[in-house]
Amino acid sequence: MLMQRCGFCCIRAEPKKKKKVDPRREQMMRERLKKKLKKLERVPLELIPIEDFITPIRCLDETRKRLPPRLSLEESESRALLLKEWSQYKQKQHMAEVEAIEVALEAQREALEELKLESKELYQAALKPDPLLFPFTHEGPAYTPPIPNYEAPDGKYNDVTKVYTQ
Amino acid sequence: MKQMVSATDTAYGTLNVKVSGYDMTVVEHYSQYIHNLCNRLGIQVAESYALPTKSTEVMLMQEQGNKMYVDAVLKTHERVVQLSSLNTSLCPIFVDVLLKNQPEGVQLLVKEHTEADFQTRFKARPELEGLIAQINQ
Numbered sequence: 372m373l374m375q376r377c378g379f380c381c382i383r384a385e386p387k388k389k390k391k392v393d394p395r396r397e398q399m400m401r402e403r404l405k406k407k408l409k410k411l412e413r414v415p416l417e418l419i420p421i422e423d424f425i426t427p428i429r430c431l432d433e434t435r436k437r438l439p440p441r442l443s444l445e446e447s448e449s450r451a452l453l454l455k456e457w458s459q460y461k462q463k464q465h466m467a468e469v470e471a472i473e474v475a476l477e478a479q480r481e482a483l484e485e486l487k488l489e490s491k492e493l494y495q496a497a498l499k500p501d502p503l504l505f506p507f508t509h510e511g512p513a514y515t516p517p518i519p520n521y522e523a524p525d526g527k528y529n530d531v532t533k534v535y536t537q
Numbered sequence: 538m539k540q541m542v543s544a545t546d547t548a549y550g551t552l553n554v555k556v557s558g559y560d561m562t563v564v565e566h567y568s569q570y571i572h573n574l575c576n577r578l579g580i581q582v583a584e585s586y587a588l589p590t591k592s593t594e595v596m597l598m599q600e601q602g603n604k605m606y607v608d609a610v611l612k613t614h615e616r617v618v619q620l621s622s623l624n625t626s627l628c629p630i631f632v633d634v635l636l637k638n639q640p641e642g643v644q645l646l647v648k649e650h651t652e653a654d655f656q657t658r659f660k661a662r663p664e665l666e667g668l669i670a671q672i673n674q
Contacts, residue, residue: 506648525598537660
């Protein structure tokens with residue numbers, strides 16, 4: 372009888388700690404975390420505010436406001452004439468650009484038509500998008516060429532962009 | 538977010554035309570020009586937005602010591618024009634016009650739109666990421 376009791380106690384005591392308590396606790400923890408995750412996920416994402424579109428407060432200072440200067444008649448007339456000349460010049464530039472685009476498109480269309488008559492396979496290959504094209508970068512032109520034998524001062528760049536957290 | 542279009546046999550998928558530079562007015566005007574050009578050529582523009590401004594501190598070495606001092610703070614502005622699709626035949630002419638009209642000090646970058654690009658516009662959520670890391674442990 373005693374031996375049997377001992378065996379019964381031993382079998383009961385150890386497995387209780389291993390099998391039931393730990394998995395239960397772990398399950399409870401996981402459920403709590405999942406509930407928290409669901410609550411957080413429901414909140415919609417917020418866009419980072421862009422500094423460019425927020426006017427700095429010192430620009431809204433009323434004391435710095437000035438009235439526009441008064442112009443004489445000749446000055447305002449000459450300005451109006453200059454504006455007209457400038458708009459005519461820009462319009463000519465714009466029309467020239469539009470025409471150049473149209474000419475280029477027409478030439479491309481004709482070339483593709485000819486290619487279609489030559490061979491259909493090459494025509495299909497010509498219309499396929501180029502996978503090696505992207506990403507494509509290009510730097511804008513510079514006013515002056517690079518200075519020869521220029522020694523740049525020692526230093527480094529630090530990124531100090533403000534990090535926003537929700 | 539609008540649906541991302543994938544490339545077909547005759548057109549590219551969703552493309553991001555990113556304009557960046559130090560001068561905000563030039564960058565803005567150039568991005569407006571690109572938008573108008575797309576409207577004129579019949580290219581569909583999905584979105585046109587601005588990415589957050591990046592501030593960079595330029596540190597220079599002092600002449601007489603080993604210390605660095607802050608020389609200037611440069612702000613890089615970025616504007617993105619997102620095109621939903623671009624015909625392969627129209628692409629070279631479009632890029633050619635873009636390059637011809639690129640102003641000084643402005644960098645042009647054309648690449649495909651990815652989910653990661655979309656996520657950079659939003660605020661970081663450290664709690665959410667911490668929870669996900671804990672659950673996956």
